[in-house]
Each structure stands twice: as structure tokens, then as C-alpha cells.
Amino acid sequence: MSRRVVIHGIEQIDPRETRAWRRLRDLVVREEPNCQLQLPGCTGASQTADHILPVIQRPDLALVRSNLRGACHPCNMARGTTAAQDAHWTL
Numbered sequence: 001m002s003r004r005v006v007i008h009g010i011e012q013i014d015p016r017e018t019r020a021w022r023r024l025r026d027l028v029v030r031e032e033p034n035c036q037l038q039l040p041g042c043t044g045a046s047q048t049a050d051h052i053l054p055v056i057q058r059p060d061l062a063l064v065r066s067n068l069r070g071a072c073h074p075c076n077m078a079r080g081t082t083a084a085q086d087a088h089w090t091l
């Protein structure tokens with residue numbers, strides 16, 4: 001079962017659970033191999049894609065390349081765009 005989230009009062013599949021997301025994320029990591037965030041604890045190497053405008057605010061931009069930048073896991077976690085929001089979104 002795919003993880004489901006409620007965005008704007010509508011229950012839907014988390015956009016990041018889709019094959020399209022994984023393909024786009026891999027593209028971003030290839031194009032931006034160096035982490036763009038450089039926060040404390042940064043490993044320097046992109047492993048994932050960070051949403052510049054969070055999915056929770058702009059789900060319509062979840063799969064838009066211009067809203068993504070390469071990021072390492074510690075930076076992405078520090079921004080709260082993965083674990084913290086996932087916990088918030090999960091039903």
C-alpha cells in the first residue's frame with residue numbers, strides 16, 4: 001500500500017511514493033551532485049532532492065524540476081521536508 005497524505009483536505013497518494021518522483025529525484029541528484037543546502041552536518045554529496053517550496057504548501061510543484069535541488073540526507077532532514085513533515089502528514 002502506498003502512503004497516503006491529506007493535502008488541502010484531499011486524501012491522496014504521497015507524490016514521493018510514485019515512480020515519477022524517483023525518476024525525477026535521480027535526475028536532480030545527477031545534475032546537482034553537490035548538496036545545495038550546505039547546512040551544519042552536511043555530507044556534501046547529494047543523495048536526494050529537496051523541495052524548495054515544501055510539498056505540504058505546494059503539492060502542485062512536488063514533481064516540478066525547478067522546485068527541486070540536490071541535497072544530502074542530513075540537510076534534507078534538517079529542513080524538515082522528510083521525517084518531520086511525513087510524521088505530520090501520515091494519517
Ligand SMILES: [Zn+2]
Binds near residue numbers: 035036044045074
Ligand atoms: Zn547537505
